[in-house]
Amino acid sequence: MPRVCLRRFSAALAVAVCCAAPAYAHHLKPGATISLPVTTSSAKARELYEKGMVDYENLYLERCNDDWRAAVKEDPNLAVAWAWIAFNSGDPKEISTAREKAKAAAAKVTPGERLMVAWIAKVQEGDYIGGIAAMNDMLEMYPKDKHLLYLSANWLMGENGDEQAQRFLEEALILDKDFPAALNDLAYVYARSRKFDKAFAAMDSYVALLPQEPNPQDSYGELKRMAGDFQGSLQHYRAALKIDPDFVTSQLGLGDTYALMGNQEQARAEYDKAIRYAHNEADRLTYSMQEAMTWVREGKFAEANKAFEEIAATAHAKEQDLQEAQACRHMGEYQTDDRAALKYLKQAQDALGHRNTISKSDKDEEMSRILRNRAVRAAHASDPSLANTSLKELEAMAVGSRNRVILSSYNGAAGTLLMGQKKYEEAISDLEEDQDNPFTLELLVQAYYQTNQSDKLQEVEAKLRGTNVPTMEQILVVIPARLRRPEI
Numbered sequence: 001m002p003r004v005c006l007r008r009f010s011a012a013l014a015v016a017v018c019c020a021a022p023a024y025a026h027h028l029k030p031g032a033t034i035s036l037p038v039t040t041s042s043a044k045a046r047e048l049y050e051k052g053m054v055d056y057e058n059l060y061l062e063r064c065n066d067d068w069r070a071a072v073k074e075d076p077n078l079a080v081a082w083a084w085i086a087f088n089s090g091d092p093k094e095i096s097t098a099r100e101k102a103k104a105a106a107a108k109v110t111p112g113e114r115l116m117v118a119w120i121a122k123v124q125e126g127d128y129i130g131g132i133a134a135m136n137d138m139l140e141m142y143p144k145d146k147h148l149l150y151l152s153a154n155w156l157m158g159e160n161g162d163e164q165a166q167r168f169l170e171e172a173l174i175l176d177k178d179f180p181a182a183l184n185d186l187a188y189v190y191a192r193s194r195k196f197d198k199a200f201a202a203m204d205s206y207v208a209l210l211p212q213e214p215n216p217q218d219s220y221g222e223l224k225r226m227a228g229d230f231q232g233s234l235q236h237y238r239a240a241l242k243i244d245p246d247f248v249t250s251q252l253g254l255g256d257t258y259a260l261m262g263n264q265e266q267a268r269a270e271y272d273k274a275i276r277y278a279h280n281e282a283d284r285l286t287y288s289m290q291e292a293m294t295w296v297r298e299g300k301f302a303e304a305n306k307a308f309e310e311i312a313a314t315a316h317a318k319e320q321d322l323q324e325a326q327a328c329r330h331m332g333e334y335q336t337d338d339r340a341a342l343k344y345l346k347q348a349q350d351a352l353g354h355r356n357t358i359s360k361s362d363k364d365e366e367m368s369r370i371l372r373n374r375a376v377r378a379a380h381a382s383d384p385s386l387a388n389t390s391l392k393e394l395e396a397m398a399v400g401s402r403n404r405v406i407l408s409s410y411n412g413a414a415g416t417l418l419m420g421q422k423k424y425e426e427a428i429s430d431l432e433e434d435q436d437n438p439f440t441l442e443l444l445v446q447a448y449y450q451t452n453q454s455d456k457l458q459e460v461e462a463k464l465r466g467t468n469v470p471t472m473e474q475i476l477v478v479i480p481a482r483l484r485r486p487e488i
Helices: 003-019 043-057 063-074 079-088 092-108 111-124 128-141 146-158 162-175 180-192 196-209 214-226 230-243 248-261 264-276 281-297 301-317 321-334 338-352 360-380 384-399 404-420 424-431 438-450 454-465 472-483
Strands: none
Touching: 043 063, 043 079, 043 146, 063 079, 079 092, 079 111, 092 111, 111 128, 111 360, 128 146, 146 162, 146 180, 162 180, 180 196, 180 214, 196 214, 214 230, 214 248, 230 248, 248 264, 248 281, 264 281, 281 301, 281 321, 281 472, 301 321, 301 338, 321 338, 321 360, 321 472, 338 360, 360 384, 360 404, 384 404, 404 424, 404 438, 424 438, 438 454, 438 472, 454 472
16 A cells, blocks of 8 residues: 555544444443443442542542552452553553453453453554444443543543544533543643643633642643743642642652753752652653653763663663663664664664563554654664665554554654655655654644745744653754744
């Protein structure tokens, strides 16, 4: 299949699977209850499971795991609790074990619960069509369960599916206009499209509904940072920590905000606290990578290399292969020498193969990012053979998956290579499918300039310069872009 047709077919099918009527809806009967039932013989297990879902909606992301772990001790056959442990845990061994237990227990539960288990399990195993179909069938069976709408939307937001997530969130708010979790996620959807007035209005409602919870303040801090109001961001993060000093994501938020403000020394001090009080090893490694990026922001690459190498070694020793791969990939991203970058990207790929405990979805998404970087670096190093091989590997992944992260990696890499060949019109058709990545936005600015599309150029230039997210791409692309004269 031709490359351009592949991109359009894959993206269109991904949207169709999410938005169309469920594939098997004509075989389903509506649920006998409004909400999805929970099959268990233990009242205590049910109570713990439901507490976990409340904690999840309030973003106590480790406390909810503890709730579900306690629930399955009370009832080892509580399939949906096992499924959510698999979904939310940071321990790859626990994820794999919990997923298998959920699938085994699913034979004895209601059809709706089986669909919930299938959604989570199939996605983790790389069957996106099957997983999304199960999710849609579950929603078809329980269309008035606001919690299912929220959970589905929340997952879609992590998979670059903001448009469909917004529809689900709006449906949940029709059912309950004061549903806090839906208001929180809807605010993020608005902020991602730079509709900050709407985002802050939703956030004001969220804060008013849960004044004694830390997450409304934490979310407000992140959205203020996205809008470029760093002092406002700091105030909200501190307010969250005043409510709950153990709400570690707000401590991380202080570090991220100081990093974006340019105060790397203070950022490291805040990150150190987040690392010290992290609730699990996966979070600790992730927070450590955020701290390591401060050295890249200062242009101190030797210190950055040392920090990331230590993180990779720790991750390897702790059997956290995904975090090991991420640390190596990050080293490949900021190297000034292409050959050094390719060496680290090879290490990242190798890390993904150390054990078989990483879920297929996590492994494939990370591999797509590695291949994207490898294709771009190889092209820059005048190694067209490696660049084309890497792109073909990405293309094969895109053909076999409807994962939007993988599709974005493919489109970004394909568009970058076309830009190198000065095929601007062709490049634009790919790059426009990957507009959340600063590298892509930078190339789109150039492509629109070359094709005299001034309106689109100004829009993308503003989006690029206004990107305030604590990522490696923001360091390497957005900061230099702000120092250049606009292409207007």
